Amino acid sequence: xxxxxxxxxxxxxxxxxxxxxxxxxxxxxxxxxxxxxxxxxxxxxxxxxxxxxxxxxxxxxxxxxxxxxxxxxxxxxxxxxxxxxxxxxxxxxxxxxxxxxxxxxxxxxxxxxxxxxxxxxxxxxxxxxxxxxxxxxxxxxxxxxxxxxxxxxxxxxxxxxxxxxxxxxxxxxxxxxxxxxxxxxxxxxxxxxxxxxxxxxxxxxxxxxxxxxxxxxxxxxxxxxxxxxxxxxxxxxxxxxxxxxxxxxxxxxxxxxxxxxxxxxxxxxxxxxxxxxxxxxxxxxxxxxxxxxxxxxxxxxxxxxxxxxxxxxxxxxxxxxxxxxxxxxxxxxxxxxxxxxxxxxxxx
Ligand SMILES: NC(=O)c1ccc[n+]([C@@H]2O[C@H](COP(=O)([O-])OP(=O)(O)OC[C@H]3O[C@@H](n4cnc5c(N)ncnc54)[C@H](O)[C@@H]3O)[C@@H](O)[C@H]2O)c1
Numbered sequence: 001x002x003x004x005x006x007x008x009x010x011x012x013x014x015x016x017x018x019x020x021x022x023x024x025x026x027x028x029x030x031x032x033x034x035x036x037x038x039x040x041x042x043x044x045x046x047x048x049x050x051x052x053x054x055x056x057x058x059x060x061x062x063x064x065x066x067x068x069x070x071x072x073x074x075x076x077x078x079x080x081x082x083x084x085x086x087x088x089x090x091x092x093x094x095x096x097x098x099x100x101x102x103x104x105x106x107x108x109x110x111x112x113x114x115x116x117x118x119x120x121x122x123x124x125x126x127x128x129x130x131x132x133x134x135x136x137x138x139x140x141x142x143x144x145x146x147x148x149x150x151x152x153x154x155x156x157x158x159x160x161x162x163x164x165x166x167x168x169x170x171x172x173x174x175x176x177x178x179x180x181x182x183x184x185x186x187x188x189x190x191x192x193x194x195x196x197x198x199x200x201x202x203x204x205x206x207x208x209x210x211x212x213x214x215x216x217x218x219x220x221x222x223x224x225x226x227x228x229x230x231x232x233x234x235x236x237x238x239x240x241x242x243x244x245x246x247x248x249x250x251x252x253x254x255x256x257x258x259x260x261x262x263x264x265x266x267x268x269x270x271x272x273x274x275x276x277x278x279x280x281x282x283x284x285x286x287x288x289x290x291x292x293x294x295x296x297x298x299x300x301x302x303x304x305x306x307x308x309x310x311x312x313x314x315x316x317x318x319x320x321x322x323x324x325x326x327x328x329x330x331x332x333x334x335x336x337x338x339x340x341x342x343x344x345x346x347x348x
Contacts, residue, residue: 001027004027004066005028005063005064006028006029006066006067006301007031007058007059007064007067008022008030008067009033009068009071010034010035010040010069010070010071011035012071014120015068016043017297018301019049021297021298022301025301027302031063032049032052032062032064033049033050033052034057035051035053055067055082059083059086065088065089066308067089067091068091068093069083069091069092069093073095074098076093076096076102076106077096077102080092080117084115087113089307090117091118091301093119094119094120094179094321094324095178096119096321097325100322100325100344103321104322106318116314117317118300118315118316119316119317119320121320121321122243123179123241124186124316125297125300126293126299127292127294128241128266128291130291131269132257132266135269136264141263141264142261142262144257145260146221146223147224147255147256147258148223148224149183149254150226151176151227152227152233152235153228154230155229159229160203166206167206170207171209171229172210173335176238177227178325179237180225181324181328182316182324185323188219189217189218189219190217190343191217191326192342192346193330193340193346194213194215194216194331194340195340196212196213196214196331196335197211197338198211198212198332199211203230210230211226211227211228213331213335215331235252235253237254239254240253240254241266242267242293243296251268253267255267268288269288270287271286271288271289272284272286273285326343326344330342330344
């Protein structure tokens with residue numbers, strides 16, 4: 001297989017995760033990295049990588065066929081536009097943009113240029129989630145009435161030494177819960193309306209440390225979600241799905257779906273059903289699916305190549321990422337106003 005020339009823009013926390021994976025994958029040729037900070041440049045140079053201060057220098061010098069954009073949220077769409085103007089496919093980190101208007105601009109650019117776009121909601125590449133979607137699509141839960149999602153974990157005090165993590169927009173809703181919202185959008189479709197409450201009672205920062213929400217999906221499912229970065233708890237996807245080695249894995253579930261014909265918990269993929277008549281006096285049977293677990297970031301990069309080469313449609317398109325963003329922003333808005341928010345796609 002011919003090597004695929006890739007570049008990375010932004011060598012921060014997640015940019016380095018992508019770089020490490022690419023360097024270990026023989027099918028990729030990492031042609032260069034754009035990174036303005038001295039510390040990031042030194043990190044790249046220590047790996048023997050060609051590093052440029054701006055993405056325009058990177059694009060003009062190295063001519064990649066695909067680029068991973070791992071810069072701060074507000075720059076995602078403008079950087080992507082520069083890549084797409086040169087016909088270069090983009091894998092944009094989540095959230096797709098900092099505003100819905102910017103995400104809509106990206107959708108328009110994709111239509112105009114025909115350049116493929118994949119958004120980095122990486123959990124969609126997890127075989128556990130793909131199996132869950134198959135179980136739901138096969139109708140084995142019947143109509144999914146409820147989803148319960150817990151994203152409860154503890155971030156250490158030092159995490160908050162960085163100012164933006166204490167300020168509005170830097171909290172666990174936009175950083176963490178957006179991943180769980182995207183999982184539900186992937187499994188259940190679009191969110192129609194949201195009610196929410198958030199609190200900063202424990203840490204006392206400007207930003208929330210905890211939030212609870214009720215999401216109504218257009219398919220009729222109601223989802224209850226909690227997130228907190230100040231709870232000592234194993235009940236969150238990062239701690240129980242085993243996607244990243246820095247989180248010691250716990251044998252518990254964080255996501256629960258209950259339908260008219262069955263119930264499913266994740267990530268353990270335990271499916272509960274009656275074999276005969278559905279009746280709460282009867283014995284429930286539990287069957288657990290096994291999937292071959294893989295590195296989701298590796299899977300995502302492989303998929304990105306197929307998207308860039310126009311062999312596969314994106315597993316998370318700019319429109320899908322817009323859907324996740326609109327639900328997440330509606331949640332933030334609902335918590336701020338105390339009012340139920342109808343998502344823009346349903347408010348006309
Ligand atoms: N999918 C995931 O699991 C995941 C995890 C963490 C972060 N993210 C997302 O990735 C993005 C980056 O987050 P992070 O935690 O890595 O942030 P970070 O601050 O650690 O890294 C961002 C890097 O981009 C660089 N940068 C800024 N502007 C640039 C530009 N115009 N061109 C090139 N480089 C530029 C910065 O110097 C910095 O090194 C955010 O959108 C975040 O939401 C995704």
